[in-house]
Amino acid sequence: MASATLPAALSPALLEQPAVRVLSEALGENLLAATDFRGEIAITVERKAWYKAVSLLRDHPELEFKLFLDLCGVDFFDREDQPERFAVVLHLYSVSKKRHVRLRTPVPESDPKVQTIIPLFKGANWFEREAWDMYGIVFDGHPNLIRLLTHDAFVGHPLRKDYPQGQRHVLKEPRKWLLQVPPESEHMIVNLGPSHPAMHGCFRVQTLLDGEIVRDAEAEIGYMHRNFEKMAEARTYWQVIPYTDRLNYCSSFMNGHGWALAVEKLLGVQAPARAEAVRVILSEFSRIMDHFVCISTNVVDLGAITPFFVVFRGREKIYELLESCCGARLTVSYVRIGGLAQDVPDDFVPRCRETLEFVMDAFKQMDELLTRNIIFNNRFRDIGVLSKEDALSYGWAGPCLRGSGVETDVRRDAPYSGYDQYDFDVPVGTTGDCYDRYLVRIEEIRQSARIIRQALDKLPAGPVIVDDRKVALPPKSEVYGNIESLMNHFKLVYDGILPPAGEVYGATEGANGELGYYIVSDGGKHPYRLKVRPPCYNNYQAYPEMLKGGQIADAIAIIGGLNVIAGELDR
Amino acid sequence: MGVFDILKGKFVDPTYAGVHAGGDVITTTVDAVVKWGRKSSIWPMPFGTACCAIEFMALTGSHYDLARFGAEVLRFSPRQADLMFVAGTIPDKLGPVLKTIYDQMPEPKWVISMGVCASSGGFYRSYHVMQGIDELIPVDVYVPGCPPSPEGLVAAVMKIQEKIQTSKQAREPQGAHRVGANGEGMYDRRTRRAAWAADDAERRAAGQQPRGVLTDLKPEPEIDHGAHHG
Numbered sequence: 001m002a003s004a005t006l007p008a009a010l011s012p013a014l015l016e017q018p019a020v021r022v023l024s025e026a027l028g029e030n031l032l033a034a035t036d037f038r039g040e041i042a043i044t045v046e047r048k049a050w051y052k053a054v055s056l057l058r059d060h061p062e063l064e065f066k067l068f069l070d071l072c073g074v075d076f077f078d079r080e081d082q083p084e085r086f087a088v089v090l091h092l093y094s095v096s097k098k099r100h101v102r103l104r105t106p107v108p109e110s111d112p113k114v115q116t117i118i119p120l121f122k123g124a125n126w127f128e129r130e131a132w133d134m135y136g137i138v139f140d141g142h143p144n145l146i147r148l149l150t151h152d153a154f155v156g157h158p159l160r161k162d163y164p165q166g167q168r169h170v171l172k173e174p175r176k177w178l179l180q181v182p183p184e185s186e187h188m189i190v191n192l193g194p195s196h197p198a199m200h201g202c203f204r205v206q207t208l209l210d211g212e213i214v215r216d217a218e219a220e221i222g223y224m225h226r227n228f229e230k231m232a233e234a235r236t237y238w239q240v241i242p243y244t245d246r247l248n249y250c251s252s253f254m255n256g257h258g259w260a261l262a263v264e265k266l267l268g269v270q271a272p273a274r275a276e277a278v279r280v281i282l283s284e285f286s287r288i289m290d291h292f293v294c295i296s297t298n299v300v301d302l303g304a305i306t307p308f309f310v311v312f313r314g315r316e317k318i319y320e321l322l323e324s325c326c327g328a329r330l331t332v333s334y335v336r337i338g339g340l341a342q343d344v345p346d347d348f349v350p351r352c353r354e355t356l357e358f359v360m361d362a363f364k365q366m367d368e369l370l371t372r373n374i375i376f377n378n379r380f381r382d383i384g385v386l387s388k389e390d391a392l393s394y395g396w397a398g399p400c401l402r403g404s405g406v407e408t409d410v411r412r413d414a415p416y417s418g419y420d421q422y423d424f425d426v427p428v429g430t431t432g433d434c435y436d437r438y439l440v441r442i443e444e445i446r447q448s449a450r451i452i453r454q455a456l457d458k459l460p461a462g463p464v465i466v467d468d469r470k471v472a473l474p475p476k477s478e479v480y481g482n483i484e485s486l487m488n489h490f491k492l493v494y495d496g497i498l499p500p501a502g503e504v505y506g507a508t509e510g511a512n513g514e515l516g517y518y519i520v521s522d523g524g525k526h527p528y529r530l531k532v533r534p535p536c537y538n539n540y541q542a543y544p545e546m547l548k549g550g551q552i553a554d555a556i557a558i559i560g561g562l563n564v565i566a567g568e569l570d571r
Numbered sequence: 572m573g574v575f576d577i578l579k580g581k582f583v584d585p586t587y588a589g590v591h592a593g594g595d596v597i598t599t600t601v602d603a604v605v606k607w608g609r610k611s612s613i614w615p616m617p618f619g620t621a622c623c624a625i626e627f628m629a630l631t632g633s634h635y636d637l638a639r640f641g642a643e644v645l646r647f648s649p650r651q652a653d654l655m656f657v658a659g660t661i662p663d664k665l666g667p668v669l670k671t672i673y674d675q676m677p678e679p680k681w682v683i684s685m686g687v688c689a690s691s692g693g694f695y696r697s698y699h700v701m702q703g704i705d706e707l708i709p710v711d712v713y714v715p716g717c718p719p720s721p722e723g724l725v726a727a728v729m730k731i732q733e734k735i736q737t738s739k740q741a742r743e744p745q746g747a748h749r750v751g752a753n754g755e756g757m758y759d760r761r762t763r764r765a766a767w768a769a770d771d772a773e774r775r776a777a778g779q780q781p782r783g784v785l786t787d788l789k790p791e792p793e794i795d796h797g798a799h800h801g
Contacts, residue, residue: 150699151664158698165697170766174667194668195618197647202620202665223665224620226688227697242694249622293625312632319629330626330718567621570662 010034017041018062019101026056032083032106037502038265042102050088050105051115057092057101058120065092065101067408068395070533071117071127073107073135074520077161079528085109086137090117091505091518091533095392095406098413102505107137116141123395126221126541134159134229149222149570151175159230178206178218187215190552194223199559200297201566205544212551217544224566232530236496237263237337240527245331247532248568250293251286251511253322255568256335261416262506262517263337266499269471275339275464276417281352281455282322282334283417284448288359289318290511290563291399291441292366298438298560299370302379307366314362317355324351337497338472339465349456360449367442380435384546384558387432394542397513397535399440400562404432410509422454434561471497496525505533512536512563534568609653609679610735613642613728616652618672621659623686626718635721640728649675654731657710658718660688661701670767673708674780681734683727684710686718693717707767 014020019041020034030049035042045053057065069091076082084106092101107114116139117124128139129148136157139145147154151171156163181189193204202223208216228247232240244259245252257279264271271279292315296308319329324345326334334341345351370376386396391404401408409426411419427443429436465472469488478485501523507516516533539562547555615637617627630637637643646652649672661669673682684704687693690713692702704710711734712727719727774780 154699163698167698168663168700170666171663172667172770174664194665195647195672201624201659202668223662223668224660225662225664226621226660226695226700230697231695246622249625252622293628297628309633312629313634316629316632316634329720330622 014041019043019057019065019099022056022060022063023053027053038268038504040100040102040503040505042104042503044104044106047105047107047114051117051120053103054090054092054117054120057103063094063101064096065094065099066392067093067095067401067406068121068123068393068538069093069100069514070395070516070518070531071124071131072518072531073131073137073159074529075135075159075161079522082106086112086135088114088131088137089518089531091516093408093514095408100505100507102503112136113138113140115139118142121395122390122393122545123538123541126537133157136160147222149225151222158227165227165230165234175220178204178220179208179216181208192555194220197301200564201569203540203559203564203566203569205547205555207547207552207555209552212553214547214550214552214555217547217555219540219544221540222570224570226567226571228532228571229530232527234526236525237499237527238497240530241335242331242333245333246567247534247571248290248510248512248515248536248565249330250563250565251283251290252331253286253334254283254290254508254510255515256333257283257417258506258508258510258515259517260335260337261508262504262519263497263499265506266502266504266519266521267337267471267497268500269338269466269468271339271417271466272463273418273460274343274462277455277459278325278340278344278348278464279335280417280419280422281452281459282325284452284455285318285321285352285355285359287448287511288363288445289315291445292363294511294560294563295366295370295438295441298557299376301556301560302376304369304373304376307369310365310369311362314359317358321351321355324348336465336472338468339463343464349459352452352456356449356452363445363449371439371442377435379557380438380561381433382431383434383550383554384561385431385433386542386546390542390545391432395538396542397538398510399444399513400437400539401513402427403429403437403440405429410507410514414507416508419451421458422451424451434557437561498523498525507533510535512539512565512568515568532568532571534571536562536564536569540564540569606736606738610732611641612644613640613654613681613731614644614646614652615642615654615656616646616649616672616676617656617658618669619656619658620661620665621688623658623689623718626721627656627658627685627724630721630724635725637725637728640725640732642728649673650677652676653679654681654683654728656683656685656724657689657704658685660693660695661704662699663701664699666701666707669704670707681711681731682708683724683731684713685724685727686714686716688717690715 010024014034014036020043023043024031027045027049030046032046033044057063071090074087074089076085086107086109087104088107090103114137116128126148128142129145131137132139132145133148133150134157150158152175153171154169188209190207190209193199194202204220206218207214228243231243240259241256244255247255292311296311300308322332323329326332326341386404388405391401391406405428407426407428412426424447427440429440473492474485474488479489499521501521503520505516505518507514513535515535518531519527520529522528543559543562546558619627629635631645655673655676684690688695689704692700712730714723714727716723
């Protein structure tokens with residue numbers, strides 16, 4: 001990397017970072033490099049010290065990186081500056097210190113093996129399987145290293161740079177058994193999904209039943225794997241925006257918001273105040289919309305269809321608001337790198353107020369129908385409990401993590417888009433059951449409304465996109481008026497945005513939790529590698545574990561509350 | 572309108588004022604009544620996988636209200652449905668599932684391919700995404716859009732009604748008139764369709780159902796876990 005330094009020459013500024021200091025003291029020459037790029041600490045360690053480094057980061061009292069975020073592979077196929085072809089990259093977060101860290105280790109092509117970190121973080125299981133699936137990196141000690149996102153008839157590792165983007169393989173029969181059942185067993189196997197009314201998309205769970213009690217369960221994903229990360233490697237930074245809309249399609253706007261912020265972080269530009277305020281308003285509307293879908297479809301599965309009809313009227317109103325801004329209802333593509341595509345309509349503020357009033361009225365009705373409803377309470381309380389420690393270890397995010405009692409919110413802990421200007425509370429659950437997750441969502445809707453009102457009160461005037469000809473297109477009037485702007489326009493469309501070489505991890509608080517974009521840039525117009533840290537991937541990973549010991553009917557109540565969105569889960 | 576028109580089945584809608592003879596007796600053809608019944612009570616099965624499923628929910632919700640077209644009884648079991656909405660991207664991993672569910676639907680059946688992903692792969696032209704569901708199953712109506720607006724879906728349902736109304740499906744086995752969708756474009760659609768057709772024929776020759784359809788519920792003889800590894 002551009003600012004890489006050898007351990008012998010670790011600068012004093014870097015050594016002041018506790019993570020770098022602790023690791024360099026403990027690992028010595030096994031710490032290969034440490035960098036500080038855009039305020040992000042990245043530490044590269046030798047492969048043999050991988051496990052030790054991760055356990056130090058997790059357990060050292062000065063560090064406490066206990067929240068697992070993301071683990072992925074990177075293929076530096078044609079990069080001369082990298083020591084080995086592959087790298088494994090881990091992102092962790094410390095809830096107590098409010099700090100991120102990135103740990104990397106180079107992996108040679110001839111012997112692509114790394115020790116598994118499942119004993120340290122339960123959430124690493126699927127991430128390691130994915131890294132094997134996508135890159136062929138073997139994790140020593142992994143209990144179940146089989147295809148995760150692609151299918152069993154797949155040949156090769158698709159995210160490798162030398163794998164052709166369009167090379168497909170025909171699958172004729174899906175994987176039949178996910179569970180190992182002894183032949184003399186009298187237990188029954190019940191398969192839920194991938195096409196099941198309560199699965200909200202295409203997920204599959206196989207359960208082993210003893211009467212109505214779930215003894216064992218295993219999930220399979222990848223039914224919605226549509227190769228966002230591979231596609232992004234052949235798109236410019238703008239062209240990725242429509243793809244991000246289709247990650248968590250219940251709240252499309254927030255994904256684009258997160259993507260724009262991540263690229264702006266890489267470029268080092270700041271969107272104008274008006275653009276940031278509009279982004280916050282629409283993001284919070286999207287959050288409300290997302291929680292509406294989550295709660296209402298969850299209770300539809302339990303047999304209550306009225307809340308669905310009530311809140312979907314509110315959703316239609318929000319759709320109309322988004323439509324008035326950008327012309328699209330669901331997949332908005334409204335953000336641009338450095339701002340917004342165009343200014344909001346003239347009546348934006350009164351329209352937002354009217355929409356908010358309508359939405360909150362629908363919300364109130366839903367709240368009255370559900371929160372104290374005795375049937376609903378009986379179905380939700382003490383169901384699907386996940387402890388705080390497990391939630392951290394699985395890398396849970398957002399309302400689910402807060403429902404388990406971990407007080408963290410990216411909007412508050414690492415404010416972006418001017419969230420520090422607004423007053424809002426972060427609701428936290430106590431027991432970590434379905435009802436807590438529901439209550440957290442209900443309260444977040446109220447807080448979102450609070451943020452929207454504050455933002456509307458002081459919506460600044462001014463431009464909605466940066467005046468930087470290397471990032472944003474010049475206004476059309478200038479393009480047609482002078483040759484310089486015409487050339488700027490041409491250059492930007494033709495060459496795309498050219499960010500500096502480097503790696504950033506941009507995190508925002510999506511409706512489901514921390515949505516992260518890990519971008520590796522080589523200075524070209526395409527992202528060299530883009531990894532999405534999808535919040536519901538981690539949430540869903542704990543799902544089979546939560547089912548064990550409970551009743552089969554509870555499985556339906558639990559999955560709705562996790563709000564697993566296939567587009568985001570499988571990318 | 573003359574009486575011969577009715578006998579010829581020209582006026583196929585029995586609610587049409589001229590068809591009633593005095594209020595108690597309807598003179599029409601069985602074909603017309605069956606079609607009229609079918610088109611007014613479609614039971615859709617949503618095969619929702621992605622973003623399109625959210626717009627499908629909007630269609631069934633209170634604002635757009637699919638019930639106006641007699642199609643609000645959503646059945647999540649293919650065996651109780653006659654119209655399948657394929658809403659969303661179909662990756663290769665989901666292909667066999669889609670085929671199974673289509674095969675499980677009883678005749679007559681119709682398919683709406685909702686959105687560009689289901690119709691052509693959309694802007695996901697890559698290693699794991701089916702480039703249009705007509706690689707596997709026949710499609711009656713394609714709805715463009717990413718995702719299509721609910722108005723577009725209403726139009727599609729009306730197209731299906733029109734198709735039911737004007738087709739010969741009451742008399743002919745369905746599927747005979749369809750060999751897949753119009754249009755080319757995707758590099759390997761024909762090959763794949765041929766591969767699946769050959770597979771079906773092979774199984775039929777061996778006296779088996781199409782792949783994925785359960786014929787008997789005997790316990791599995793032997794579980795070979797080793798074969799599933801990567």
